[in-house]
Amino acid sequence: MELDQINHPSDIKNFSIKELEELAQQIRGFLIQKLSVTGGHLAPNLGVVELTLVLHYLFESPKDKLIFDVGHQSYVHKILTGRKDEFDTLRQYKGLCGYIKRSESEHDVWEAGHSSTSLSAAMGMALARDLKGENNHVIALIGDGAMTGGMALEALNHIGHEKKKMIVVLNDNEMSIAPNVGAIHNYLSKIRADKHYLKAKEEAQQLLKKIPKVGGTLAKSVERLKDSMKYLIVSGVLFEELGFNYIGPIDGHNIELLLQAFKQADKIDGPVLVHVVTVKGKGYSPAEIDSHKWHGVGPYKLESDQDEKQKKSKAVPSYSNVFSNSLIDLAKEDERIIGITAAMPSGTALNKFAHHFPERMIDVGIAEQHATTMCAGLADLGMKPVFAVYSTFLQRAYDQLVHDVCRQNLNVVFAIDRAGLVGDDGETHQGVYDLAYLNHIPNIVIMVPKDENELQHMVKTAIDYNEGPIAFRYPRGAGIGVDMDRQKKTLSIGSWEVVREGNQVAVLAVGPMVKLAQEAAEELAKENIQLEVINARFVKPLDHSMLQDLANEKKALITLEEASIKGGLGSAILEFYAEEEIYYMRIKQMGYPDYFVEHGSVKYQREEIGLTVEKIIENVKHLCNQKSEVNT
Numbered sequence: 001m002e003l004d005q006i007n008h009p010s011d012i013k014n015f016s017i018k019e020l021e022e023l024a025q026q027i028r029g030f031l032i033q034k035l036s037v038t039g040g041h042l043a044p045n046l047g048v049v050e051l052t053l054v055l056h057y058l059f060e061s062p063k064d065k066l067i068f069d070v071g072h073q074s075y076v077h078k079i080l081t082g083r084k085d086e087f088d089t090l091r092q093y094k095g096l097c098g099y100i101k102r103s104e105s106e107h108d109v110w111e112a113g114h115s116s117t118s119l120s121a122a123m124g125m126a127l128a129r130d131l132k133g134e135n136n137h138v139i140a141l142i143g144d145g146a147m148t149g150g151m152a153l154e155a156l157n158h159i160g161h162e163k164k165k166m167i168v169v170l171n172d173n174e175m176s177i178a179p180n181v182g183a184i185h186n187y188l189s190k191i192r193a194d195k196h197y198l199k200a201k202e203e204a205q206q207l208l209k210k211i212p213k214v215g216g217t218l219a220k221s222v223e224r225l226k227d228s229m230k231y232l233i234v235s236g237v238l239f240e241e242l243g244f245n246y247i248g249p250i251d252g253h254n255i256e257l258l259l260q261a262f263k264q265a266d267k268i269d270g271p272v273l274v275h276v277v278t279v280k281g282k283g284y285s286p287a288e289i290d291s292h293k294w295h296g297v298g299p300y301k302l303e304s305d306q307d308e309k310q311k312k313s314k315a316v317p318s319y320s321n322v323f324s325n326s327l328i329d330l331a332k333e334d335e336r337i338i339g340i341t342a343a344m345p346s347g348t349a350l351n352k353f354a355h356h357f358p359e360r361m362i363d364v365g366i367a368e369q370h371a372t373t374m375c376a377g378l379a380d381l382g383m384k385p386v387f388a389v390y391s392t393f394l395q396r397a398y399d400q401l402v403h404d405v406c407r408q409n410l411n412v413v414f415a416i417d418r419a420g421l422v423g424d425d426g427e428t429h430q431g432v433y434d435l436a437y438l439n440h441i442p443n444i445v446i447m448v449p450k451d452e453n454e455l456q457h458m459v460k461t462a463i464d465y466n467e468g469p470i471a472f473r474y475p476r477g478a479g480i481g482v483d484m485d486r487q488k489k490t491l492s493i494g495s496w497e498v499v500r501e502g503n504q505v506a507v508l509a510v511g512p513m514v515k516l517a518q519e520a521a522e523e524l525a526k527e528n529i530q531l532e533v534i535n536a537r538f539v540k541p542l543d544h545s546m547l548q549d550l551a552n553e554k555k556a557l558i559t560l561e562e563a564s565i566k567g568g569l570g571s572a573i574l575e576f577y578a579e580e581e582i583y584y585m586r587i588k589q590m591g592y593p594d595y596f597v598e599h600g601s602v603k604y605q606r607e608e609i610g611l612t613v614e615k616i617i618e619n620v621k622h623l624c625n626q627k628s629e630v631n632t
C-alpha cells in the first residue's frame with residue numbers, strides 16, 4: 001500500500017513487516033521532500049519513523065495514550081493520523097502545527113513544546129485510568145535529551161514508586177540539540193556500547209561453565225565473574241533499581257526487534273522502560289552527518305541538487321551572535337565571566353564563546369532550574385555567571401529566580417534570548433512573559449536594547465553591574481542593521497533615551513518596537529502630528545524623572561512592547577503613576593494579548609495582535625482627538 005492511501009492508523013494494522021519497512025522508506029522520502037520547502041525539525045523526525053510506525057501498529061490510539069515529549073518529533077504521528085496532506089502548511093500561520101496539537105486530531109492527547117513533561121503527564125493518565133477502572137495503555141516517548149530535564153527525573157522517581165502499568169520509550173540518539181551531556185547520557189553510552197555488553201555476557205557464560213571445582217584459580221575466576229556480572233546487568237540497572245522493568249537496548253530502526261520488544265513490554269504489569277537506540281537524521285546523509293545543524297532547519301536544497309555552494313550572504317548579525325561576540329570580548333579582560341547554557345549552545349551562540357573559553361562554558365543539559373541556582377552559587381563566590389537562555393525556557397526557573405538569585409541579591413546575568421514573538425514555533429515558545437515574570441521580583445534590573453548596537457552596550461553594562469541580578473532580553477534572529485560602535489559603553493541604570501522629540505503624545509517603546517514607533521512617527525509627521533518616541537530601555541528600574549516630566553507636560557502615552565500587556569512595561573508605568581497619585585494620565589497599552597498566539601511568521605503574528613505601524617498611528621490619532629475633546 002502506498003503512503004497516499006494511509007489516512008488512519010487502522011490502515012497499517014494488517015501490514016507485514018516488509019510492508020511496514022517499505023512504508024517507513026516512503027515516509028522518510030516524504031519528510032525529506034516536504035521539509036525542504038517548509039523547513040522544520042527534520043533530524044528528530046527521521047529518527048523516529050520506524051518507532052512511531054510500530055507504536056501505531058501495535059497500540060490503539062487514541063484509546064491508548066501516545067504522549068510525545070517536546071513534540072517536535074511528532075510529524076510521523078501526524079502523517080499516520082490523517083494529516084499528511086497538510087504538510088505544505090507546516091509551522092505556517094493557521095497551518096499545521098509543528099508540535100502536538102489537540103485541536104488538530106483526537107490522536108494528539110498531550111501538547112508540549114517544552115521538554116520533559118511527558119512522564120509526568122503519563123503518570124497522571126495512568127493514575128486516572130486505574131481510578132476509573134479503564135484498561136488503556138499509556139505510552140510516553142521521551143528523548144535522551146529530554147531525560148536530562150528535572151521534571152523527567154521527578155516523574156521517574158514517582159512512577160517507580162506507584163508501579164502503575166505504563167511504557168516509557170527512551171529514544172536514545174545520543175543527541176539533545178547538540179550532543180547530549182550529563183551522567184545519565186554517559187550511563188546510556190555504556191549500555192549502548194553493546195560490544196562490552198555482549199562480550200561480558202559471553203565472558204560470564206564461559207566463566208560459569210569453567211568454574212573450577214577447587215584450587216587457586218577459583219578466587220580469580222569469581223573475581224572476574226563479579227566484574228563481568230557487573231557489565232551483564234549494567235544495562236538498565238539504573239532504571240531497574242528505580243522500579244522499572246528495563247528492555248533494551250533495541251535497534252530503533254529494526255521493525256522486527258521493535259515489535260518483539262513492545263510485545264514483551266505489553267505483557268508486563270507495571271512500569272516498563274524500553275530503551276530504543278536510534279540515529280538522529282536517519283536516512284538523509286546531511287542530517288545523519290550533522291544532526292545538530294539539522295535538528296531544526298529552514299527550507300533547504302535537497303542533497304541531490306546541492307551542487308552549487310550555498311552562498312553566504314553578508315547578513316546583518318543576529319542578536320545572539322552580537323551577544324556572544326560581546327561576551328567574548330569582555331571575557332578576555334574579565335576572568336570572572338562564565339557562560340552557562342541549558343542545552344542550547346548553538347541557539348544562544350554560546351558555542352562561539354566555548355570555542356574561545358572551553359573551560360568557562362557550561363552546558364547543564366535541559367535543566368534551567370539547576371542552571372539558575374548553579375549561577376547563584378557561582379556568583380556567591382565571586383564569579384560572573386551569564387546564563388544565556390530563551391525567554392520561554394527561563395519560565396522553568398521562576399522559583400530559583402526569586403528564591404535563590406534575587407532574594408540573595410546575587411550578581412547573576414540573564415541573557416534572555418528569543419524574547420518577543422518567535423514565529424514558527426508558536427505559542428509554546430513565544431518569549432513574551434519574561435518582563436512580567438521578572439518585573440515584580442525585588443532586586444533585579446531589566447534592560448531591553450532597541451537594536452544590536454545597544455545590545456553590546458547592555459552586555460557591558462551587565463558585566464560592570466555588581467549590585468545584584470541583571471537581565472537583558474533580545475529577539476530571535478537578525479538585528480536591524482545599524483552600525484556597531486567600536487567601543488562598548490556602560491549605560492546609566494534606569495536611564496531612558498528620547499529618540500524623537502514630539503508633543504501631545506509620546507510612545508514609550510522597548511526593543512524592536514522602538515523602530516516600529518519611529519516608522520509611525522515619520523508617517524504622522526507628514527500630517528503634522530509630532531509623535532515623541534522614547535526608548536524605555538530599562539523596564540526596571542523605570543526612568544522616574546522622565547515619567548514625571550511626561551506628566552508635567554500632560555502628554556498622552558502609548559506603551560509599546562513585544563511582551564505580555566499584563567505585567568509588562570505598560571503595567572509598570574501605570575503602577576508608577578498610581579503610586580505617585582498622578583491620576584490624570586491617559587495611557588494606551590500595546591503588546592501581547594491575554595491569549596496564546598499560535599505559530600506562523602512574526603509578521604502575521606504582529607498583525608494579529610496589532611503591533612503594527614498602522615495601529616500605532618490609529619492609537620495616536622485617537623489620543624489626539626480625545627485630548628481635544630477633554631480640553632473643550
Ligand SMILES: Cc1ncc(C[n+]2csc(CCOP(=O)(O)OP(=O)(O)O)c2C)c(N)n1
Nearest residue numbers: 044113114115143144145146175176177343
Ligand atoms: C524546557 C526546554 N528547554 C529547552 C528546549 C529546547 N529543545 C527542544 S528539543 C531539545 C533537545 C531534545 O533532545 P531529545 O529529547 O533527545 O530529542 P531529539 O531531538 O534527540 O529527538 C531541546 C533542548 C525545550 N524544548 N524545552
Ligand SMILES: CC(=O)[C@@H](O)[C@H](O)COP(=O)(O)O
Nearest residue numbers: 070072113296347418425476
Ligand atoms: C524544539 C525546540 O524547542 C527547539 O528546537 C526550538 O525550536 C529552537 O528554537 P530556535 O529555532 O529559535 O533556536
Ligand SMILES: [Mg+2]
Nearest residue numbers: 143144145175
Ligand atoms: Mg536525543
